[in-house]
Amino acid sequence: MIPKIKSTMKSFKFLFVLVPSLAMLLLICTGSLAQKIQHQEWLEYHVSWNGSSNTIGVDLIYDCNNQDTTVFYFGSINPGGQTEIFDILHSVTAVSGDSIALSPSQRKITVYHQTHGIKKLHYNIDGSLIVNPLRARPNEAFRPVIKSGSLYLIGSNLFLETNSFAYKRLTIVWDIWPQNVAYFISNNPLSRPDVQQEIDVHNKEQILIYFGTDLIIKKYKVFDTPYYAITSKRDSTNMQNELMPFLQRFFPSTREFWRDYKAGYYFVSLIPLWNKMASTSTGYSVDGGFSMKYSGPFDFQKRMVLAHETSHHWISGELHFKSVGMEYNWFHEGFNDYIAVYNLARSKMLSNAEFEQYLNDANLKPHYNSPVNELAADSIESKFWTNVYYERLSYQRGFIYAFYFDNQIRLATQGKKNIRDFLVVLFERHKKSKEINITQDLFVEVASQFLPASNIRKEINENLLKGKLLDFKNIRLEKMFKVTINNHIPDIRLIENADLKQFYDWKN
Ligand SMILES: [Zn+2]
Secondary structure, three states, X not given: OOEEEOHHHHHHHHHHHHOHHHHHHXXXXXXXXXXXXXXXXXXXXXXXXXXXXXXXXXXXXXXXXXXXXXXXXXXXXXXXXXXXXXXXXXXXXXXXXXXXXEEHHHOEEEEEOOOOOEEEEEEEEEOOOOOOHHHXXXXXXXXXXXXOOEEEEEHHHOOOEEOOOOOOEEEEEEEEEEOOOEEEEOOOXXXXXXXXXXXXXXXXXXXXXXXXXXXEXXXXXXXXXXEEEXXXXXXXXXXXXXXXXXXXXXXXXXXXXXXXXXXXXXXXXXXXXXXXXXXXXXXXXXXXXXXXXXXXOOOHHHHHHHHHXXXXXXXXXXXXXXXXXXXXXXXXXXXXXXXXHHXXXXXXXXXXXXXXXXXXXXXXXXXXXXXXXXXXXXHHHHHOOOXXXXXXXXXXXXXXXXXXXXXXXXXXXXXOOXXXXXXXXXXXXXXXXXXXXXXXXXXXXXXXXXXXHHHHHHHHHHXXXXXXXXXXXXOOOOOOEEEEEEOOEEEEEEOOOOOHHXXXXXXX
């Protein structure tokens, strides 16, 4: 790869250091997006990579806004438990007599300004791959991975946090980058490295950047929305083909489900982990798309992750309860998981055996066996990372309730309505309200169009928030399901020749 140098920016930078006022004039004369930059409010990032090194260089240009010090923070410990993330930062330098102090334990860079005005801070980011299969999932998802011909960066590993509320927007452009290497920046899929991007500082964690000689980036359409599929030639299977059922059936089904056809674009990326390891996957959702890193075949578990994550656009994304911690994750995670299954079934991407396995082995059995299954919803967050029982609790509790709730709506309406009718009304009511979050009152009010409000309110309090288990011994389900109880654990099977595709569909 021959590194490409953005010559206009280079000359600009040269002049900039020497004569700031002339540089401002040149900035205006470039005629690009750069002319709009107001440094009092903007952070301007210039990134350089030669395509073969494990390190990138970053120049941050900013106005110190007459402050004597500016404090920056690098990296994020969460998600992924990256306690050592500050160690990848090297060669931090400030220009024109300013001095800096680093506080690694706080991930903090303090710049002491000798003069006021436009400033430049330089740093390098070392994205060397860490070979450690035990930590490969969080490391390869939440740290930069930079090696010859391939770069993966997330916003929190590139852009700095500041202690100032003055900076509202940031820009990013590549000054040096490898030619003829596929490039993708998640906020603007059609962009090139040399096109400066403007990003709201609050959205900086939502940015994903790839370069890769191995990348295959294809554009599809779901209704009128462009969908980008990013895969890798390193894979032993043709992942673009594996994604076809999603692009042709599942993604259209989710948009039909919500009657929501308007979106700028969406992307999914499925990139193999560099660490060699048994079949696994991890994911990272950002505005506009979802990135999966994985090893092994694209099996049911991975299809389920992709369906779950891309469904989050609506549940948890558009429809989000105002909450202190994880007390409404029964909805954000559990309902979302059930709707992912709903649309997989409607898309004929889920066999009857897979449905039974998911309902029983991934939900009912582990949940009814869990020693913490009756923990109150507002106690989950503090224990969440301590073990898998807490991690799965909201998912399973919410999934099982959504399944029950769907059955109750079907029974009460003689099969004319189901959970989709409820969610569509909830979505439409919420959009009209212009509120940021949904509330329990709105949930109950909409549910009361299908079921008695008092029942729903009681179930939210007792079963979903306080954690009391649903008693399937005394619950009626649609005749497609057969329930047996073994040692207090409900086991739910489909009747012979059950038609999931027909069941998970709607009449209007
Ligand atoms: Zn989720």
